[in-house]
Amino acid sequence: MAAPAPRDPVARLADLDAATVHEAAGRSGDLDPGIRPIQSGVTLAGRAVTADCHPGDNLAVHRAVLAAGPGDVLVVAAGGHLAGYWGEILAVAARARGVAGLVIDGGCRDTAALRRMGFPVWSAGVSVRGTVKRTVRSVGEPVVAGGVLVAPGDYVLADDDGVVVVPAARVAAVLDAAEARREREEAGFARLREGATTFEVLGIEDVSGRG
Numbered sequence: 705m706a707a708p709a710p711r712d713p714v715a716r717l718a719d720l721d722a723a724t725v726h727e728a729a730g731r732s733g734d735l736d737p738g739i740r741p742i743q744s745g746v747t748l749a750g751r752a753v754t755a756d757c758h759p760g761d762n763l764a765v766h767r768a769v770l771a772a773g774p775g776d777v778l779v780v781a782a783g784g785h786l787a788g789y790w791g792e793i794l795a796v797a798a799r800a801r802g803v804a805g806l807v808i809d810g811g812c813r814d815t816a817a818l819r820r821m822g823f824p825v826w827s828a829g830v831s832v833r834g835t836v837k838r839t840v841r842s843v844g845e846p847v848v849a850g851g852v853l854v855a856p857g858d859y860v861l862a863d864d865d866g867v868v869v870v871p872a873a874r875v876a877a878v879l880d881a882a883e884a885r886r887e888r889e890e891a892g893f894a895r896l897r898e899g900a901t902t903f904e905v906l907g908i909e910d911v912s913g914r915g
């Protein structure tokens with residue numbers, strides 16, 4: 705019998721959580737914790753299509769939607785600026801192209817409509833303020849979003865806890881480590897329920913010297 709085909713990294717990521725992947729990546733890749741989901745209970749996993757915006761100008765986002773395809777995650781750098789860089793119109797256009805969701809270190813708007821249509825968004829905040837559509841810093845180039853360098857094709861995992869990005873070259877090793885960590889945690893839960901301490905289960909050596 706043929707060996708089972710290796711699972712797609714995006715499917716493997718989607719079965720994990722952002723905190724576990726961040727830990728397994730050597731405590732790296734976590735975007736600024738101020739970038740929060742506008743919905744709850746949703747996990748987004750996919751490969752990054754990047755855009756970089758000038759403050760108050762979302763033309764790069766409109767271009768990035770054209771550059772994106774099925775399963776992609778738009779990662780937009782907006783320097784923390786809170787304006788309505790993303791909204792219902794862009795989400796309808798992105799959905800029609802199969803785009804999986806958006807991560808932006810700037811603002812978004814039309815959030816009730818985005819939730820209604822189930823288009824997942826992680827943003828630095830919500831703002832009704834409109835943006836012009838005049839200039840593009842970049843599309844499809846590496847960006848710094850939420851303090852993390854993100855290259856096109858990097859892997860993105862976002863859930864209720866936040867957003868983590870794994871460089872494409874590291875994804876296989878990070879997934880192996882994250883799945884192993886998850887299995888260890890699950891084995892630990894069984895011991896904790898039987899009364900073992902977190903010190904025993906995690907092997908914490910308490911050297912604080914305090915009572």
Ligand SMILES: O=C([O-])CC(=O)C(=O)O
Nearest residue numbers: 788789790791792793794
């Ligand atoms: O005007 C924009 O480009 C952002 C927006 O509200 C939408 O996409 O609906």
Ligand SMILES: [Mg+2]
Nearest residue numbers: 791792793814
């Ligand atoms: Mg709108």
